[in-house]
Amino acid sequence: MTEHVTDELELYAVGALRPGEADRVTAHLASCPACREQLAEIATVVDALPDMVAMREPPAALKQRILAAAAVDLPAPVKRETTWSFRPGRSWPAVGGLAAAVLLLLAVDLNSLRELKLANQERAEYAGTLDKVSRGGKTWYMAGLDQWRGSGGTLFAPGKPDSTAFVVFHDLQKLQTGAVYAVWLVDADGHWVRGANFRTDGQPVQSVELTVPVDTFSQCAVTLEMSTEGKRAGPLVMQSRIAPPTQ
Amino acid sequence: MTPEMLPADDALMVALAAKDLTALATLYDRYGRLAYALAYRILGESEGAEDVVQDAFISAWRGAAGYRRERGNPRGWLLSIVHHRSVDVLRRKTAFRPAPLEVAEQRASDEDTAASAERNVEQQTVRLALQALPEAQRRTIELAYFGGYTHVELAELMGVPLGTVKGRMRIGLQKMRRALEGTRA
Numbered sequence: 001m002t003e004h005v006t007d008e009l010e011l012y013a014v015g016a017l018r019p020g021e022a023d024r025v026t027a028h029l030a031s032c033p034a035c036r037e038q039l040a041e042i043a044t045v046v047d048a049l050p051d052m053v054a055m056r057e058p059p060a061a062l063k064q065r066i067l068a069a070a071a072v073d074l075p076a077p078v079k080r081e082t083t084w085s086f087r088p089g090r091s092w093p094a095v096g097g098l099a100a101a102v103l104l105l106l107a108v109d110l111n112s113l114r115e116l117k118l119a120n121q122e123r124a125e126y127a128g129t130l131d132k133v134s135r136g137g138k139t140w141y142m143a144g145l146d147q148w149r150g151s152g153g154t155l156f157a158p159g160k161p162d163s164t165a166f167v168v169f170h171d172l173q174k175l176q177t178g179a180v181y182a183v184w185l186v187d188a189d190g191h192w193v194r195g196a197n198f199r200t201d202g203q204p205v206q207s208v209e210l211t212v213p214v215d216t217f218s219q220c221a222v223t224l225e226m227s228t229e230g231k232r233a234g235p236l237v238m239q240s241r242i243a244p245p246t247q
Numbered sequence: 248m249t250p251e252m253l254p255a256d257d258a259l260m261v262a263l264a265a266k267d268l269t270a271l272a273t274l275y276d277r278y279g280r281l282a283y284a285l286a287y288r289i290l291g292e293s294e295g296a297e298d299v300v301q302d303a304f305i306s307a308w309r310g311a312a313g314y315r316r317e318r319g320n321p322r323g324w325l326l327s328i329v330h331h332r333s334v335d336v337l338r339r340k341t342a343f344r345p346a347p348l349e350v351a352e353q354r355a356s357d358e359d360t361a362a363s364a365e366r367n368v369e370q371q372t373v374r375l376a377l378q379a380l381p382e383a384q385r386r387t388i389e390l391a392y393f394g395g396y397t398h399v400e401l402a403e404l405m406g407v408p409l410g411t412v413k414g415r416m417r418i419g420l421q422k423m424r425r426a427l428e429g430t431r432a
Contacts, residue, residue, distance in 0.1 A: 010416045015334050016391040016398045040319065045424045047323035049392050050285045050330075052374045058283035058300060059293075063275050066301050070271050070308045241294060 002028045009039050013046045061152075061240075065141035068154045072139070142220065142238035148173060153222065153238060157214045165195075166209045167220075172200045180228055181237065185212055186219035193217070197228040214242060256321040263311035271308050278322060279304070282329045289333035289393055299336060303328040334395040376426035384419030387412060 005025045011017050012025045029036050138159075144151035153169040167183060175181070183196040195210035214220065221239040223232050256277075262270030282303060286296035307325050314324060377385055386405070390396045396404065401412045 007413065010420050011391070011398050011413060013420075014388065014391045014416065015331060016396065016401065016412075016416070018397050018399065036318070040317075041424070042420060043319055043323060045420050045427060046392070047319065047326065048369070048373045048423075048427060049377075049388075050281055050326050051370045051372075052377065053281070053284045053288045053393075055280060056284040056287050058279055059297060062283070062297055062300065063272065063279060066275060066304045067268060067272060069301065069305050070268060073309065074266055074268070 002031075004028070004032065005035055006038060009035065009042055013039060013042045014049075061141055061143040064143070064152065065139070065154075068141050069139045138242075140220065140240045140242045142167075142222065142240040144171075144238050145236055148237045151238070155214070155220050155240065155242060157242070164209050165212075165214045166207055167196075167222075169206045169208065170204060172206060174200050174202070175224070178226055179234075180225055182223050182225045182228075182232070182234070183208060183210060184221045184223060184232060185210070185214055185217035186221060187216060188218045192221075192232045194229075194232075195220075197225070217242060257316060260311055260314050260316075260321050263308060264314070266308075271304065274307070274321075274325070275304060278325055282326060285326060285329050286333045289330070289395060290337060295336055296333075299329060299332045303332055306332075330392070337395040372427065372430050373423075376423045376430075379426060380419050380422055384415045384422070387415040388419050388423075391416065 002024075005012070005028045008017060008021065008025055012022060015022075017025065029039065138157050140155045140157075142153045142155065143149075151169065151171040151173065153167045155165065155167045157165045172181070180197045180199055182194055183198075184192045185195050186192050193212055195212040195214075196208050198206075198208045200206065218241060219239060220242050222237040224234040224237055225232070226234065259270050259274050259277075263274065279300065282300050283296055286299040286303075287293060290296050290299065303325065306328055314321070318324070319327070377388065380388070383405075387401060390401060390404070391398070398409060398412045398416075402409045405412070
């Protein structure tokens, strides 16, 4: 066992040691019950320090972003009904539990799944998606704004540079003839680059691939447009700040 | 947190380790606000605080199987993740330099005033215990925990030897511990 770290435990507990020093204490604690016991006593005070912080309400969408990001870790369902049932008219908060279940299938192209039908192929595709997402990838949730409240989408930026980013939308509203949803990436200078155009396919969950890598942009947004080309002109449907997957 | 909540928190950790999304949602409902407040207090801006809280909860989700009760309660474990990540982000900022003491003090004072209406008994207890410390000990604890300063930076900032920083931290935390134990007894 290394030398006791008694003199440094207070600094360690409040995070005031430099990284190398903290690593040395961590290594010692792993094999020293006496120092661990002493640290636990100090921790009773340090754990109370957050209680004196001014309470602050996090954005409402943060919880859904966390749950969506966590859902990609769940194992693929072994058996699933081939026919989806969804009751329109329910609000997004009211179907939170259902949404969590739906997110089990994040990033899987549902139309393709229907065509494939075979469970082993479905699992293989799901596993491939998980692999794509989990290797250093990041996710950001966009909540629908104003009249689109209740809809939303999760942007997936895979960690591998040769992988395509995509957005999994839920509860999108159907569009009038001629209109399209446009997915935009916005850089730090405020330049909007169109990453995809799409129309709703009538399913509760819809996956849309982007034609532009996301790693140089700082925001992702969806607007309602009357043209598949040109600058952004329509109203904002949803938006989220994003950061490069490597950060 | 009351002692009565501990079994519920422990049960949450078991469910979290079993990859129960409902448990993660409950954990967020219980501590998300405090986690965000802590991250915001350290980083001083909302976007960074959001990222830290998301990373911390996902880290807890993925690391729940390795959680050991003897190393701290679930609340302390989760908030320590938030704290460490917040301080990491703060230190990685390229423009980060130790702020003048008076700036850090002012920021703490502003936030504490804004929070006064919501402070519960536990918050009051901790705050009183900290306020009862000599100023040098209180500053050392606050600047280290909320300001992300290392002991080397603190020694330079406060113009005292490293041993003095260490001593102030130790004595200050010991006094706070006695004060909190006296209140809770």
